[in-house]
Amino acid sequence: xxxxxxxxxxxxxxxxxxxTTCGDIAESVxxxxxxxxxxxxxxxxxxxxxxxxxxxLVGPVAAGEVLLVHAGTALAREA
Amino acid sequence: MRYxxxxxxxxxxxxxxxxxxxxxxxxxxxxxxEVCGGHTHTIYRYGIDGILPPEVELVHGPGCxxxxxxxxxxxxxxxxxxxxxxxxxxFGDVMRVxxxxxxxxxxxxxxxxxxxxxxxxxxLAIARAEPDREVVFFAIGFETTAPSTALTxxxxxxxxxxxxxxxxxxxxxEPPLRALLDSxxxxxxxxxxPGHVATVLGAEPFLFVPREYGRPFVVSGxxxxxxxxxxxxxxxxxxxGACTVQNQxxxxxxxxxxxxxxxxxxxxxxxxxxxxxxxxxxxxxSALALSxxxxxxxxxxxxxxxxxxxxxxxxxxxxxVLKGLIKPWDCRIFGTGCTPERPAGTCxxxxxxxxxxxxxxxxxxxxxEPVA
Numbered sequence: 001x002x003x004x005x006x007x008x009x010x011x012x013x014x015x016x017x018x019x020t021t022c023g024d025i026a027e028s029v030x031x032x033x034x035x036x037x038x039x040x041x042x043x044x045x046x047x048x049x050x051x052x053x054x055x056x057l058v059g060p061v062a063a064g065e066v067l068l069v070h071a072g073t074a075l076a077r078e079a
Numbered sequence: 080m081r082y083x084x085x086x087x088x089x090x091x092x093x094x095x096x097x098x099x100x101x102x103x104x105x106x107x108x109x110x111x112x113e114v115c116g117g118h119t120h121t122i123y124r125y126g127i128d129g130i131l132p133p134e135v136e137l138v139h140g141p142g143c144x145x146x147x148x149x150x151x152x153x154x155x156x157x158x159x160x161x162x163x164x165x166x167x168x169x170f171g172d173v174m175r176v177x178x179x180x181x182x183x184x185x186x187x188x189x190x191x192x193x194x195x196x197x198x199x200x201x202x203l204a205i206a207r208a209e210p211d212r213e214v215v216f217f218a219i220g221f222e223t224t225a226p227s228t229a230l231t232x233x234x235x236x237x238x239x240x241x242x243x244x245x246x247x248x249x250x251x252x253e254p255p256l257r258a259l260l261d262s263x264x265x266x267x268x269x270x271x272x273p274g275h276v277a278t279v280l281g282a283e284p285f286l287f288v289p290r291e292y293g294r295p296f297v298v299s300g301x302x303x304x305x306x307x308x309x310x311x312x313x314x315x316x317x318x319x320g321a322c323t324v325q326n327q328x329x330x331x332x333x334x335x336x337x338x339x340x341x342x343x344x345x346x347x348x349x350x351x352x353x354x355x356x357x358x359x360x361x362x363x364x365s366a367l368a369l370s371x372x373x374x375x376x377x378x379x380x381x382x383x384x385x386x387x388x389x390x391x392x393x394x395x396x397x398x399x400v401l402k403g404l405i406k407p408w409d410c411r412i413f414g415t416g417c418t419p420e421r422p423a424g425t426c427x428x429x430x431x432x433x434x435x436x437x438x439x440x441x442x443x444x445x446x447x448e449p450v451a
Contacts, residue, residue, distance in 0.1 A: 025117050025301065026223070026275045026331070039230075054200060054230050057339045068278065068331050071170075071220070072198020073227035075278040075340065076331045 026070040028078055029053065034061050041074075043067065086302030087125075095307040096130045102314040103134040110136045110266060111313055112403055114256065115273035116143030116432060117301050123436040125303040135310065138403030139433035141255045141359060142273050144220045144248075145172045146401065146425045146432045149355040150389040152248055153178030156217050159246065159384060160191040166209065168202035169217040171195045172429040177422060179389045199231035199245075206235070206243035215378045216245045223275040225249040225367060226340040229347035232369070232376050244378035247368050249348065252276050253284065254365035255356060260292045265402050269313040271306065272298040274328040279344075281336030282326040289322040300328040347373050357391065357425050358398025397424040400433050407434040414438060 029043035029051065039056040054073040055061050067074040103109060113119055119139045122128055128137060141147050153176050160167035160183060167183070174184040174195060187193040192212070196202050199216055206214035218228045228245065235243045252273060259265050272285055277298045288296040295316035299309035309327045316322060326332055347370060354366030369377040378384060391397065395417070396410040407413050407426065417423040419435050426432035 026278065051197070052200065054198075054227065056230055057226060057337055057343070059339075070275060070278075071224050071227040072200045073230060075223070075226070075275070075337060076333075078330060 026068045026075060028066050029069050031061050031063050031065045031067065033063060036060050041067075043069070086300070086304045088304065091304055092130075092307060095304065095311055099135065099307065099311050099314060100132045102311065102318055103132045105318065108134045108136065109268050109314060109317060110138060110403070111269050111271060111310060112138045112140045112259075112267045113271040113299075113306070114140040114142040114252070115271075115276070115301075116146065116429065117275070118271055118273075118299065118306060119143070119433055119436050121301050121303060121306055123440040126440075127303060127306055131310070135314070138267065139400065139436075140270075140403065141259070141356070141401045142221065142252070142276075143426075143429050143432050144224075144250060145176060145429040146397065147250065147255070147356045147359065148173070148176055148219065148248065148425060149357050149386075150178050150391065151355065151386040153182065154180055154389060155379075155384055155386040156183055156246065157181060157186045157191075159215055159217075159378065159382065160186045160193050162213075162382065164211075164213050166192040166194060166205060166212045166214045167217060168194050168196045168205060168214060170197075170219060173217060173219060175422065176425055176428050179387075199228045200234075203231050203235060203240070203243060206240055207238075210242055212242060214243050215382075216243070217248070218245050219248045221250055221252050221273070221276050222279045222344070223273075225344055225348065226279060226337075229343040232347050232373055233343065235376055236373065244376050244381050245369065246378045246384070247348070247366075249367040250354065250356070251350070251365050251367070252280070253287070254362045255359060256288065258359055258362050258365075259402060260288070260294070262402065264404060267294060267403065268317060269295040270297070271309050271313070272296050272324075274298055274300050274305070274332060277326075277328065277332040277336070279337050279340045282324050282332055282334050283336070285324050289324060293322055295322050295325075297325045298328050298332055300331070346370070355386075355388075358401040392423050395424040397426045397434075400424075400426050407437040410434070 029045045032042045034041040041053050041055045043053045058074045066078040068076040183193045202216040282298045285296045297309040297312045348367040349370045350364050351366045351368045353361045353363045394412045399405045417427050422428045426434040
């Protein structure tokens with residue numbers, strides 16, 4: 001599954017639909033494949049959704065690393 | 080994913096709640112503000128307010144960017160979306176925010192091309208795929224989101240993409256905090272600080288809160304145990320007479336922030352002289368616009384857009400809610416003239432808004448005084 005554009009951009013949870021961006025929410029995703037030249041990485045979240053993430057703010061990433069992502073951009077590596 | 084379950088452990092939560100009850104049993108009352116809407120949501124989703132002692136009151140701050148968006152900016156977005164040839168891309172919650180002439184959702188139902196995106200990068204992809212459309216990204220959010228917009232604009236510039244622009248509504252966290260602390264009618268004992276803003280800014284920039292205003296500040300994560308631990312840390316400071324910034328969210332927040340994020344923000348944005356905030360009025364130097372180097376991507380310049388001055392609905396009391404002066408159920412239209420299905424005020428639009436959180440999780444049913 002790939003997510004991005006459309007209503008699936010909202011995160012559904014018990015009893016609520018949330019907007020990850022407006023709620024200032026960041027989520028943990030795991031890197032599947034990095035494209036360092038483009039500053040991008042294909043990642044997968046807890047639910048198995050794939051998403052493309054901008055990685056310039058955290059430097060080079062490798063498959064298996066866990067990133068904290070907000071609005072499609074990795075803000076930090078999870079320590 | 081790792082960490083999540085550990086930070087929702089019920090046994091640890093009960094232990095933290097017991098420690099908070101012990102700390103609060105000194106005859107004083109404590110009013111703590113959670114700055115971020117994400118914390119508000121966690122508090123009500125996990126019932127944290129229900130296990131706190133009555134001496135600890137949580138008030139909800141201005142940290143939901145949807146909730147502080149003035150009607151004039153919504154009207155600007157709607158007018159842009161209705162322009163021929165324009166595709167307006169925005170985050171999900173913005174769709175239902177009411178403007179004086181309706182919402183973006185209503186504009187879409189009337190034929191405007193409005194699309195929900197998860198990230199600015201998705202808006203850029205639309206522009207690449209549809210070169211005959213003018214794609215305008217309605218950028219919103221605090222310093223957490225601004226770097227994502229900045230990186231996307233840098234990509235657009237590198238690709239010389241001519242059909243991609245941005246309406247920049249990014250806001251800064253320090254000016255509204257100062258406005259709240261300078262307000263004589265706001266009495267807050269300590270702050271649960273915005274964890275994800277701090278992944279970008281770091282914890283250090285919040286030192287002005289203890290140093291200039293004498294209030295403790297704890298940068299907090301967003302899981303229920305994070306919030307409970309942050310409350311405990313604040314109470315410990317208040318009990319001991321300490322007053323400093325503590326970083327509870329050390330697993331994600333470096334003390335000095337993310338230097339790459341700060342650099343790209345400096346490159347792409349400049350600070351606006353002032354910006355209008357819902358309920359708080361115009362606050363100087365509180366928002367970002369595109370810098371001169373990115374002027375070609377500024378939709379407000381390219382299309383000569385201007386946000387009109389629009390008064391909030393007179394019955395709406397979002398401003399008092401955002402300052403923590405009243406509880407959502409104290410608003411005269413809460414749950415009647417303003418519901419999540421038909422919001423009148425912005426705090427009812429986003430699930431991270433205080434009013435929507437109270438309404439969604441039924442707090443008003445137990446806490447409202449019965450009508451005689």
